[in-house]
Amino acid sequence: MNRPISYDECNCFALRQAARHVTQIYERHLGSVGLTAAQFTILAKLARTPNLPMAELADAMVMERTTLVRAMKPLQRDGLVLAEAADHDNRTLLFSLTEKGETTFDQASVAWRAAQDEFEKKFGRARAKTLRAELFSITD
Template identity: 90%
Template sequence: MTRPISYDECNCFALRQAARHVTQIYERHLGEVGLTAAQFTILAKLARTPNLPMVDLADAMVMERTTLVRAMKPLQRDGLVVAESAEHDGRTFLFSLTEKGETTFDQAAIAWRAAQDEFEEKFGHARAKALRSELFGITG
């Protein structure tokens, strides 16, 4: 007989629970500018790296392409992101922020900073930095 699962020993449960809690902080702040936390991270990546092919964006976001396509639709619909065919290959789409997307990202960055500050005030700056390092170590 298998022994019962103890959730206080489950890494996946702990990570998902913490992720939901932290995401709620960011969503509350980013919601003021009409973005979700996932949308903000996409805009942030495109702000740093314009003309990014879908495959590279999906890899950077650690997302399946189909999931990313669903996430991109509202950003494109709202005129924040544009997809243009690559010159060398018409099947490859390059994603960039529009002017409206850049303005929205600038506003969202202020909301993000407020969320970041709230989290670090509750959790501690040094602990937050160490936590980021550990978490990026998992995916890096």
């Protein structure tokens, strides 16, 4: 007979609960700029790597393409992200920040830093660094 699941032994539950808690911190700060945490991470990736094809962006974000398309719509609608057809293939869309997107990203980076500092103050800088390394190792 199977024993009942204990949530204190469930990795998925612990990760999702922690992710929701941390996301709330970041979204409280990023909300002042009008972005969600997910939108900020997309802008951050595009700020580092302009003209990124959809497939590569989805892989980098560890998102399904359909989920990424839904996430990109408000960013495009608000004039923060531009999608242009690639020269070599009109079916391939390349995403980059617009001038407004760059300005918004710069403003959001200040809010992100405040969220980062709040988290690290509560959790500890060294522990946060170790946690990031462990979490990134899961998706490497």
